[in-house]
Amino acid sequence: MAFFDIKGLVNPLSTLKQFGNKPHTVEYPKKHKETADRYRGLHFNDLEACIGCGNCSTICMNEAIDMIHLDNIEGSEGDSGLRPRVDNGRCCWCALCVEVCPTGSLNMTKQDIFISSDADAFLWTPGVSNPEGKDILSFTSDEKTSLSLFDRVPMPEMEGEERVKSFAETMLYYTEEAAREEASRCISCSLCTEVCPDHMHIPEYINAIARGEDEDSIRIIYDNNPLGEMCGKVCTRRCEDVCALQVRGDAVAIRWLKEYAMSRAETADILKEIVNPDIQPANGKKIGIVGGGPAGLTAGYYLALKGFDVTIFEANEYAGGMVMYGIPKYRLPMDSLNKQIDYMKSIGVKIQFNTKVGKDISFDDIYKNHDAVFVGVGFQKPYNIGIDGEEANGVIPAVSLLFDVNSGKTPDLGHKVVVIGGGNVAIDGARVSRRLGSEVVIMYRRRVEDMPADWEEIEGAEVEAVDIMPQTIPIEIISDENNKVTGIKYLKAEMKADAGGGRPRPVPIEGSEAIMEVSTVIGAIGQEADYSFLSDEYMNKIEINRGRMVVNDQQQTKDPKIFAGGDAVNRTADAISAIADGYRAVKAIEKWLMK
Amino acid sequence: MTDISLEKEQKIADELERTFPNLTARVRRARRVMASLEKELIPSVLVHAKDNLGFHHLSHMSVVDWIEDEHFEMVYTLWNHEKRVQLTIKTMISRDNATMANIDTIWRQANTYQREMREMFGIEFPGFVGEKDFLLEDWDEMPPMRRDFDTMEYANKTYFSRPGREDAQDVRDTISKRNGEEVPDFAKKYSREK
Numbered sequence: 001m002a003f004f005d006i007k008g009l010v011n012p013l014s015t016l017k018q019f020g021n022k023p024h025t026v027e028y029p030k031k032h033k034e035t036a037d038r039y040r041g042l043h044f045n046d047l048e049a050c051i052g053c054g055n056c057s058t059i060c061m062n063e064a065i066d067m068i069h070l071d072n073i074e075g076s077e078g079d080s081g082l083r084p085r086v087d088n089g090r091c092c093w094c095a096l097c098v099e100v101c102p103t104g105s106l107n108m109t110k111q112d113i114f115i116s117s118d119a120d121a122f123l124w125t126p127g128v129s130n131p132e133g134k135d136i137l138s139f140t141s142d143e144k145t146s147l148s149l150f151d152r153v154p155m156p157e158m159e160g161e162e163r164v165k166s167f168a169e170t171m172l173y174y175t176e177e178a179a180r181e182e183a184s185r186c187i188s189c190s191l192c193t194e195v196c197p198d199h200m201h202i203p204e205y206i207n208a209i210a211r212g213e214d215e216d217s218i219r220i221i222y223d224n225n226p227l228g229e230m231c232g233k234v235c236t237r238r239c240e241d242v243c244a245l246q247v248r249g250d251a252v253a254i255r256w257l258k259e260y261a262m263s264r265a266e267t268a269d270i271l272k273e274i275v276n277p278d279i280q281p282a283n284g285k286k287i288g289i290v291g292g293g294p295a296g297l298t299a300g301y302y303l304a305l306k307g308f309d310v311t312i313f314e315a316n317e318y319a320g321g322m323v324m325y326g327i328p329k330y331r332l333p334m335d336s337l338n339k340q341i342d343y344m345k346s347i348g349v350k351i352q353f354n355t356k357v358g359k360d361i362s363f364d365d366i367y368k369n370h371d372a373v374f375v376g377v378g379f380q381k382p383y384n385i386g387i388d389g390e391e392a393n394g395v396i397p398a399v400s401l402l403f404d405v406n407s408g409k410t411p412d413l414g415h416k417v418v419v420i421g422g423g424n425v426a427i428d429g430a431r432v433s434r435r436l437g438s439e440v441v442i443m444y445r446r447r448v449e450d451m452p453a454d455w456e457e458i459e460g461a462e463v464e465a466v467d468i469m470p471q472t473i474p475i476e477i478i479s480d481e482n483n484k485v486t487g488i489k490y491l492k493a494e495m496k497a498d499a500g501g502g503r504p505r506p507v508p509i510e511g512s513e514a515i516m517e518v519s520t521v522i523g524a525i526g527q528e529a530d531y532s533f534l535s536d537e538y539m540n541k542i543e544i545n546r547g548r549m550v551v552n553d554q555q556q557t558k559d560p561k562i563f564a565g566g567d568a569v570n571r572t573a574d575a576i577s578a579i580a581d582g583y584r585a586v587k588a589i590e591k592w593l594m595k
Numbered sequence: 596m597t598d599i600s601l602e603k604e605q606k607i608a609d610e611l612e613r614t615f616p617n618l619t620a621r622v623r624r625a626r627r628v629m630a631s632l633e634k635e636l637i638p639s640v641l642v643h644a645k646d647n648l649g650f651h652h653l654s655h656m657s658v659v660d661w662i663e664d665e666h667f668e669m670v671y672t673l674w675n676h677e678k679r680v681q682l683t684i685k686t687m688i689s690r691d692n693a694t695m696a697n698i699d700t701i702w703r704q705a706n707t708y709q710r711e712m713r714e715m716f717g718i719e720f721p722g723f724v725g726e727k728d729f730l731l732e733d734w735d736e737m738p739p740m741r742r743d744f745d746t747m748e749y750a751n752k753t754y755f756s757r758p759g760r761e762d763a764q765d766v767r768d769t770i771s772k773r774n775g776e777e778v779p780d781f782a783k784k785y786s787r788e789k
Binding site: 216 | 746747750751754757759760763764765767776778782783785786787788
C-alpha cells in the first residue's frame with residue numbers, strides 16, 4: 001500500500017454523481033404522494049348547489065349521514081333547507097352518497113388523513129367543516145357516472161300533421177311498462193310537494209306506481225285532489241320545476257304519471273269502487289257553491305264526504321268551468337272530465353246545471369238558504385286588447401272561441417288567424433284555430449323564452465305549424481267598409497333592460513311598422529272576474545281588491561259566511577291552485593260550522 | 596391495423612365446444628372468448644385450457660350473487676399470452692350449500708381467491724386447505740358480500756350511534772310540516788324509508 005493512496009481520496013467523491021438524483025429517503029418537509037385519480041377521501045359538499053334532498057342520507061348503509069338544519073341556510077322552494085352531516089367514524093368510503101347525489105353537490109376529496117384525539121371531531125358537515133375541500137375534489141359524479149336516472153321515459157305523441165285534422169288527444173300517454181320505469185326514477189325527496197299549491201302527496205303516489213300498486217296511487221291522489229285525471233293531463237305542474245333530477249337531467253314526469261294512474265279507473269263506477277270513500281252521515285248543514293269549476297267541485301266533493309248537504313250552482317250545461325270550456329278537447333277530452341264529475345255526483349254532490357247565479361237564482365237566495373257559501377266564479381270576462389279597430393267583426397276573445405268550440409260549434413275563422421298574447425290561453429286559441437283549418441300566427445310582445453305558456457304547449461304549437469312572432473306589438477286592427485277585419489298593423493320591438501331591475505321590456509323599433517292580412521284576430525291577454533251577480537250589499541260585505549276577492553288564509557271573505565277560491569282569489573290562476581283553495585275552504589268551513 | 600377477423604378466437608371457441616359437448620362458447624369481441632358450462636366439468640376444462648390451449652395464466656376469479664335465481668355464478672378469467680386472448684369461463688352453482696371444486700392444485704394463486712370467496716360469499720371448496728380468516732376477523736355473521744346480508748342492520752347492531760346526532764331531521768317531515776301537508780297513514784308505506 002502506497003503511502004499516498006490517491007484512490008482513497010478520490011473514490012468518496014464519486015458519491016457526488018448522485019447529487020442531481022431524486023432521493024429515495026423521506027423528505028422534509030414531508031411530501032405526500034399524489035392520491036389516485038378517483039380517490040375517495042373526506043366528503044365535500046357545495047352548500048349552495050345542495051338542495052337538501054337527503055338522497056345521500058337514505059342510501060348510506062352505515063347510517064353515517066344525517067340531514068340537519070344549518071344556521072345560515074333557510075328552506076325555500078326546491079330546497080329543504082337541510083344539509084348532510086357525516087359521521088366519519090361510521091363512513092366506509094363507499095361513495096354511494098356521491099354517486100346518487102342528483103345535483104352533484106356532494107363529492108369526495110383527496111384529503112386522506114384526519115387525526116384527532118377528540119372522537120366528536122369526526123362528526124363533519126361537509127362544506128362547513130372543510131371549505132378548502134372544493135379545491136381538492138377527487139371522486140365526483142357527472143351525468144355519465146352518476147347513478148341517478150337523468151333521462152325521462154319519452155312520451156308518445158301524435159304526429160303534427162295528424163293532430164290538426166281533429167280534436168283527438170295529442171298525447172298518447174304512458175303504457176304500464178313505461179309508467180313503472182318512469183316512476184322508478186323518483187328519489188322520493190318530496191321537494192315537489194312544497195311547490196304544489198295543493199301539496200299533493202307526490203312521492204307516495206309515484207312510489208305506489210313504481211311498485212305496481214296503481215289503485216293505492218289513485219287513493220293517495222284522491223286524498224286531496226278530486227280532479228286527478230284532469231291534473232294528469234293539463235296541470236301547470238310547478239312540481240316538475242323543482243324536481244331534484246331536473247338540476248342535471250329531466251324532471252320526473254309527475255303529471256304524466258298521475259295521468260297514468262288515474263286512467264286505470266276507466267269509468268266513474270270503477271273510480272268509486274277504487275277510492276271507496278268514507279262518507280260521513282249527514283250533519284244537517286247546507287252549503288251553496290257558486291260555480292262548478294275546479295275550486296267549487298273540490299270544495300263540494302270533500303264537503304259532501306264530510307256529511308254536508310252540498311249544492312253547486314253552475315251556469316253552463318256541463319260542470320268544470322274553465323277546464324271544461326277553456327281547455328281544448330285535444331288536451332282534456334270531455335269524457336275524462338265528465339267521468340270525474342259523475343263520480344262526485346255519485347257520492348252526493350248536487351249540481352244544478354244551466355243555473356246562472358244573478359239571473360236564474362239570486363245570490364241572496366243562496367246566501368239565505370245555506371249555512372255557508374263558497375264562491376268559485378273564476379275569471380270569465382276577457383280583457384280588451386286595447387288597440388284601435390277592436391270593435392270590428394272578426395275580433396274574438398280567445399276564451400269565447402274556446403267556449404264555442406268546446407260547446408260543439410265550428411266557427412269559420414277564415415284563412416288566416418292572428419292570436420295576440422303569450423300565455424296558455426293564447427296557445428290554446430292558436431292550436432284550436434289550426435284545427436279549424438286556418439293558418440295561425442301568434443304575436444307576442446316579448447321573446448319566446450318570456451312566454452308564460454307551458455314549454456310543452458309552445459312546442460306543441462310549433463309542431464302543428466303555428467307561426468310564433470315574438471317581439472311584435474299590434475297597434476291597429478284594420479277592417480273594410482263592412483266592418484270586417486282585413487288586417488293588423490304591428491311594430492317590431494327590441495328588448496331593453498329595465499331600469500327598475502325588472503324583466504327586459506319590449507321597446508318598439510321606429511319605422512318597423514308593417515301590415516299583415518288576416519281574417520280573424522283573437523285576443524288572449526287575460527281575463528277578469530264578473531261580479532255582476534253580486535248586489536251592492538254583498539259587494540260591500542265581501543272586500544274586492546283589484547278585481548280579486550280578499551280572503552284570509554282559510555279562504556274566508558270579510559263576510560264570515562262566505563268563502564271563496566279559484567282564479568278570482570289567488571294570484572297563480574291555475575286549476576291546481578283552485579283545487580287547493582277549495583280543499584282549504586273545506587277544512588275552514590267544517591271548523592267554522594262544526595265548532 | 597390489427598387483424599379484425601376473429602379467426603383465432605373462433606378457433607378456441609370451436610375447440611372448446613368440440614372437446615366438451617355440454618359447453619357453449621362464443622366470441623364476444625376481438626381477444627375475448629366466453630364459455631359457460633356445468634359445474635362438474637370446470638376442473639377438466641381449466642386443465643385442458645391450461646395444458647392444451649395455452650391459457651397458462653389465471654388472471655382472476657370472481658362470484659356474482661344472482662339472488663333472484665338462487666344461484667351464484669363462478670367466473671374464471673384466463674389469459675393466453677401467446678395468442679393474446681382472454682377466456683372467461685362461467686358456471687352456475689346453487690346458492691344453498693354452495694360448494695365448488697378446489698382448483699388451487701391447478702393454479703396456486705386460486706388459493707387466495709378461494710379464501711376470499713369462502714369468507715365473503717360462504718362458498719365451500721371441499722379438500723381445500725387455507726387459513727380460515729382472510730380479511731374479516733372472528734366473523735360469525737352471514738358472509739357479507741351475499742346480497743341478502745343487511746349492511747344497515749349489521750352496522751346498527753355493531754356500532755353505536757355517536758351522541759350529538761340527535762338533531763337529525765327527516766326531509767319528508769320537514770317539508771310536510773312547513774306546508775301543513777297531512778300525509779294520510781295509508782300512504783306512509785310509500786314514503787321514503789327513514
